[in-house]
Amino acid sequence: xxxxxxxxxxxxxxxxxxxxxxxxxxxxxxxxxxxxxxxxxxxxxxxxxxxxxxxxxxxxxxxxxxxxxxxxxxxxxxxxxxxxxxxxxxxxxxxxxxxxxxxxxxxxxxxxxxxxxxxxxxxxxxxxxxxxxxxxxxxxx
Amino acid sequence: xxxxxxxxxxxxxxxxxxxxxxxxxxxxxxxxxxxxxxxxxxxxxxxxxxxxxxxxxxxxxxxxxxxxxxxxxxxxxxxxxxxxxxxxxxxxxxxxxxxxxxxxxxxxxxxxxxxxxxxxxxxxxxxxxxxxxxxxxxxxxxxxxxxxxxxxxxxxxxxxxxxxxxxxxxxxxxxxxxxxxxxxxxxxxxxxxxxxxxxxxxxxxxxxxxx
Numbered sequence: 001x002x003x004x005x006x007x008x009x010x011x012x013x014x015x016x017x018x019x020x021x022x023x024x025x026x027x028x029x030x031x032x033x034x035x036x037x038x039x040x041x042x043x044x045x046x047x048x049x050x051x052x053x054x055x056x057x058x059x060x061x062x063x064x065x066x067x068x069x070x071x072x073x074x075x076x077x078x079x080x081x082x083x084x085x086x087x088x089x090x091x092x093x094x095x096x097x098x099x100x101x102x103x104x105x106x107x108x109x110x111x112x113x114x115x116x117x118x119x120x121x122x123x124x125x126x127x128x129x130x131x132x133x134x135x136x137x138x139x140x141x
Numbered sequence: 142x143x144x145x146x147x148x149x150x151x152x153x154x155x156x157x158x159x160x161x162x163x164x165x166x167x168x169x170x171x172x173x174x175x176x177x178x179x180x181x182x183x184x185x186x187x188x189x190x191x192x193x194x195x196x197x198x199x200x201x202x203x204x205x206x207x208x209x210x211x212x213x214x215x216x217x218x219x220x221x222x223x224x225x226x227x228x229x230x231x232x233x234x235x236x237x238x239x240x241x242x243x244x245x246x247x248x249x250x251x252x253x254x255x256x257x258x259x260x261x262x263x264x265x266x267x268x269x270x271x272x273x274x275x276x277x278x279x280x281x282x283x284x285x286x287x288x289x290x291x292x293x294x295x296x297x298x299x300x301x302x303x304x305x306x307x308x309x310x311x312x313x314x315x316x317x318x319x320x321x322x323x324x325x326x327x328x329x330x331x332x333x334x335x336x337x338x339x340x341x342x343x344x345x346x347x348x349x350x351x352x
Binding site: 022027028031039057060062063064065101136 | 224225258260261262263266321322323324326327
């Protein structure tokens, strides 16, 4: 699973990142032929990213390539169960990527489009928000 | 490629409020500049503009017809699109003259099938060329037919139409043909990443106990 090597000092227990607005970059398929594009904002955990990647790679089995365009670099904290309020902020519990609408999450190259689409459809089921499959538009501005 | 006639209304209101009102009215905010002229803010009909780009590509030359009947030839320099709705947010148009040579990025399409058991990866899907503004090719083609693993297609391999020169470096890589990853390769990725995660996952827990 994807995890930062070491969180930067002062960013170990950050506030929840903003979920408003649209993705400013990474909105176009840049590496592969097909991509999975987020249509809603969400925190995508490293487990969800890994589950989606496995769903794709297990379906295509061989002959293709998968790119992961997001990285879970934000820590979310949680207080332990049955704990009274106060006594400081909880400990880091999840590593998430703050995804906003329009962001390309995964890209894929595979010779057979039908198999690639089915693999991405399976991957979308592992993700916490609405997504769609997009294809690379050659030479778009 | 011949130029596409399109009406251009001049814009009087600017900023995001004005731009949004323009878009709601079914128009695309645009700016025209170049050849030492002052920039002009215009609005183009969204449906006609989208149709022209869809059929002629991003290097379609437009003949802008102003409200007073003045005609200007212009080439899209930058197009901003909405990533979700795929509509046009704003267009930068640069004025061109007949016979003038311009440098533009042209889409490159890969044609043919590489050898069996290979994977073709596109490195650059656009290439910079010099050509006359009114005779720009819609796209260029690069053949990958029968290419074996380990080979690649460079800009020098492109077949350029007459009057078109390459502006980019001739050694710019267009596509790379490599051996298709096997099932073991893909599973191998999983195991290495899981091993890395196990070591990294210990770190937040250890820090939490310290705090």
